Amino acid sequence: MGKIWVSNYQKMSKKILIEEIGEIRKIVKQNKQRNKSIGFVPTMGFLHQGHISLIRAARAENQIVIVSIFVNPAQFSPDEDFEEYPRNLERDISICKDEKVDLIFNPKSEEIYPKEFETKVSVSELKKPLCGISRPNFFDGITIVVAKLFNIIEPNNVYFGQKDAQQALIVKRMIEDLNFPTRMHILPIVRERDGLAMSSRNKYLSDNERKSALSLYKSLQMAKKMIENGEKNSNIIKSKIRKFIKNMPFTKIDYIEIVDYEKLQSVQEIRSNTLVALAVWVGKTRLIDNVLV
Numbered sequence: 001m002g003k004i005w006v007s008n009y010q011k012m013s014k015k016i017l018i019e020e021i022g023e024i025r026k027i028v029k030q031n032k033q034r035n036k037s038i039g040f041v042p043t044m045g046f047l048h049q050g051h052i053s054l055i056r057a058a059r060a061e062n063q064i065v066i067v068s069i070f071v072n073p074a075q076f077s078p079d080e081d082f083e084e085y086p087r088n089l090e091r092d093i094s095i096c097k098d099e100k101v102d103l104i105f106n107p108k109s110e111e112i113y114p115k116e117f118e119t120k121v122s123v124s125e126l127k128k129p130l131c132g133i134s135r136p137n138f139f140d141g142i143t144i145v146v147a148k149l150f151n152i153i154e155p156n157n158v159y160f161g162q163k164d165a166q167q168a169l170i171v172k173r174m175i176e177d178l179n180f181p182t183r184m185h186i187l188p189i190v191r192e193r194d195g196l197a198m199s200s201r202n203k204y205l206s207d208n209e210r211k212s213a214l215s216l217y218k219s220l221q222m223a224k225k226m227i228e229n230g231e232k233n234s235n236i237i238k239s240k241i242r243k244f245i246k247n248m249p250f251t252k253i254d255y256i257e258i259v260d261y262e263k264l265q266s267v268q269e270i271r272s273n274t275l276v277a278l279a280v281w282v283g284k285t286r287l288i289d290n291v292l293v
């Protein structure tokens with residue numbers, strides 16, 4: 001890796017956790033002056049293997065790796081789980097150290113959103129379908145925080161997961177529309193052994209709910225098989241998925257959609273680059289998953 005200023009910085013101060021915007025900016029600036037490439041992984045913490053896959057990709061491709069841990073209030077509506085969202089900073093720090101992350105940016109909400117804050121960043125069409133229907137303010141909350149983090153960290157490369165397929169497309173659009181000098185990398189969904197997509201929210205599931213939660217992955221696999229076997233009719237596939245999930249206890253379907261993976265518009269007939277995406281409540285936990293076919 002060669003000599004990296006930030007490593008010396010860490011050695012000197014043994015400090016990996018940065019809370020203040022001014023402080024991280026100073027470190028970013030010094031690394032920029034030394035032409036170091038910065039890889040950035042934005043997260044809400046409670047890290048799991050999905051996050052770690054992004055961190056590893058960033059570590060492999062950049063001289064400096066910065067992970068942000070920020071449970072972003074702007075993307076939660078008042079009736080959602082902001083307060084209960086799982087947090088474990090000590091464990092996250094230890095994972096980041098193991099993965100040789102250079103810096104963790106863990107800002108205070110008051111500094112990200114001071115009282116007088118009023119700017120909006122909105123990717124107006126892509127935010128509407130899928131998760132946007134039941135969570136109308138969700139993606140505006142994401143784009144504002146991601147834009148702010150990009151401005152603070154000035155990453156050369158950013159890493160997002162395909163698990164949040166709509167989010168990844170929206171951030172990609174925002175990067176292009178606002179000319180952020182950063183390259184977007186979208187990495188595959190990391191799953192538990194049995195197929196359940198990893199998510200910080202899986203922690204909420206009871207043992208029985210956990211069994212039902214597997215119906216998301218299983219029904220997507222079933223859809224994929226149907227498509228591979230020549231089924232082209234979206235409605236037929238969606239109703240099979242619906243039936244499969246409805247049969248499992250604790251489940252309540254938010255949406256099952258088949259869309260083009262560009263504009264996220266519903267397609268009647270399966271073509272290439274089609275996304276089968278779903279959101280399902282399992283008990284009090286809303287889970288999402290998708291497969292690209």
Ligand code: AMP
Nearest residue numbers: 043044045050160161163164189190198
């Ligand atoms: P979160 O902490 O849930 O906001 O997620 C932070 C980043 O990790 C986002 O880019 C997610 O898409 C990504 N991510 C979350 N879960 C997974 C997973 N199971 N596989 C791959 N990436 C994931």
